[in-house]
Amino acid sequence: MSKRLQVVIDERELDEIRGLAQRERLTAADWVRRALDEAKRRRSSGDAAEKAKDILLQTQGLSARDSLHMAVMQRRRVADIITFD
Numbered sequence: 001m002s003k004r005l006q007v008v009i010d011e012r013e014l015d016e017i018r019g020l021a022q023r024e025r026l027t028a029a030d031w032v033r034r035a036l037d038e039a040k041r042r043r044s045s046g047d048a049a050e051k052a053k054d055i056l057l058q059t060q061g062l063s064a065r066d067s068l069h070m071a072v073m074q075r076r077r078v079a080d081i082i083t084f085d
Contacts, residue, residue: 007032041077048072 009017014028021031051071056064073081 048075051075 017031018028021028024031026034048068048071051074052064052068055070056062056067059067062070072078
């Protein structure tokens, strides 16, 4: 279910957001949603080494190298890979 979030900002900042959104052919609301998604992604991605450690501890039989690869893939939202090894 969607919920509405009201954010109070000054007029100058709103004009700036509208300008940025217009350059990307987005509404101001869509631009803000994308900015929030990006901020969440950056914050949740954290350090790749720490994420690799978590993956390694949770996955039996996985090498440290492969867990690091998985952490980087998750951070960059890579869903599929093609490998030659």
